[in-house]
Amino acid sequence: MGNFSNVTDFIPPSESRRGTAAVDWVRIAIRIIALILCVIGTMANGSLLALLVYARRKFGNNVSSFIANQSAMDLFACLSRLITIAVDMTKAYII
DSSP: OOOOOGGGSSSSSSSSSHHHHHHHHHHHHHHHHHHHHHHHHEEEEEEHHHHHHHHHHHHHHHHHHHHHHHHHHHEEEEEEEHHHHHHHHTOOOOO
């Protein structure tokens, strides 16, 4: 074995810190795309749920109750993921 004076001599080149800027940009891009998709999903599910509730009250159609329940679940999932992404992007810690 040789005489290693630095700990970085043991780190393989594939695990070095070079190229982390590109990885950071990819992570930011993925978060922005997820944020945009969550906003679109929240708006779409919210408007669909409002439309189905309005149609049910106006026309008394009980067939769409399962679709309204699914839309409400999707809306809650999009909102919770949107809040999670926003907290993660701003590095806010909620206790």
